[in-house]
Amino acid sequence: DTAVSQTPKYLVTQMGNDKSIKCEQNLGHDTMYWYKQDSKKFLKIMFSYNNKELIINETVPNRFSPKSPDKAHLNLHINSLELGDSAVYFCASSQRGENEQFFGPGTRLTVL
Amino acid sequence: GQNIDQPTEMTATEGAIVQINCTYQTSGFNGLFWYQQHAGEAPTFLSYNVLDGLEEKGRFSSFLSRSKGYSYLLLKELQMKDSASYLCAVSSPSDQGGKLIFGQGTELSVKP
Secondary structure: OEEEEEOOOEEOOOOOEEEEEEEEEOOOOEEEEEEEOOOOEEEEEEEEEEEEEEEEEOOOOEEEEEEEEOOEEEEEEEEOHHHHHOOOEEEEEEOOOOOOOOOOOOOEEEOO | EEEEEOOEEEEOOOOEEEEEEEHHHHHOOOOOEEEEEEOOOOOOEEOOOOOOOOEEOOEEEEEEEEOOOOOEEEOOOOOOOHHHEEEEEEEHHHOOOOOOOEEEOEEEEEEO
16 A cells, blocks of 8 residues: 555664665656755655656765666666765655645664 | 744743744745654644644644745644643755655643
């Protein structure tokens, strides 16, 4: 029943490791997003895909690589994790032409 | 540049009315959203304004003045469960990716 789901919910890892976060939506939307929410709770757009095509890349370091195998999935792979990558990462989806975005439950990433 | 300002925190009493203000300066505008976020949870949609005026939805109302770059969220008959962070977000046009640009959020504490 979950509209936008993310796995894992919590991720604790060491600096320098590579990790992935997965996102899936069953709303039939054609656009998906990744947002980062830092410790000050400021929510900032990272990437957006429309029909598997990248349309927004907000000057995110190239250690972050989104991948969209189909329009229902948008995964985020992070190489060489740094302490500053610790945050909550939210996936969201919407239908182009409609404005509301639906958010996933978030993935809390802690880099030690 | 993109700038969205809202107060960092507010306190109100159960049963009272509170108004959370948001001012914005963005390069594109395709509407303004208010989201509610409880601690440790995903943002959930409250309201959307694209035309000037007041939108009412139960205990919550949202107002927009595009000429002034100003919006507010009005919460009536406050309940303890309304304690949360309230996020103001401006939507960019679809040709700019339709991304949401968020303010820092207003942490509302409702006291008995």
